[in-house]
Amino acid sequence: MSDYPIVSTGPDVTRQVLSDHETLMVVAFRFGASGAIGALHNHPHVQSTYVESGRFQFTLGNEEREVGPGDSFVVPSEQMHGCVCLVPGTLIDTFTPRRDDFL
Template identity: 65%
Template structure:
């Protein structure tokens, strides 16, 4: 089993790939402080997100949704999305296919 490094893509945000295959990737994002952001962006991958802990305000295709522990959401391919941390916590994201830019 490969252990992937922890990287910091944004201030107070840590990312670590947990597992991957060419068709699926699992990634943990840890938000260490209120106000930390996952900047608005889009990508061709379908993304599912599971909120392991914390609270977040997600924006997906212009629509805002607050989520907390146990909540899930799906981001379809190409939709602009991002989040703001309301309470420090951790998100588990899955991407299909794999995000080669994270390797």
């Protein structure tokens, strides 16, 4: 269980830091309803996403990809990305370096 707070990032979407170090951070994004949106954005961090549960339609640069439980992928630094939840679930994102804006 994480000691970090659960933060709302939009309708039916929350974020919770699970662990962090100055060079690495693990974060759970929980989507509570179909249609919930992980807004399109980019950042300087390299991100790895693992789909713990649910189904999601991801935009990764110019590519669209549907992912489900057990799928994972890497988002390069500065690549535009975002998702739409198709089936409620949880994404586990790892960032390097740590996302200080999440603390």
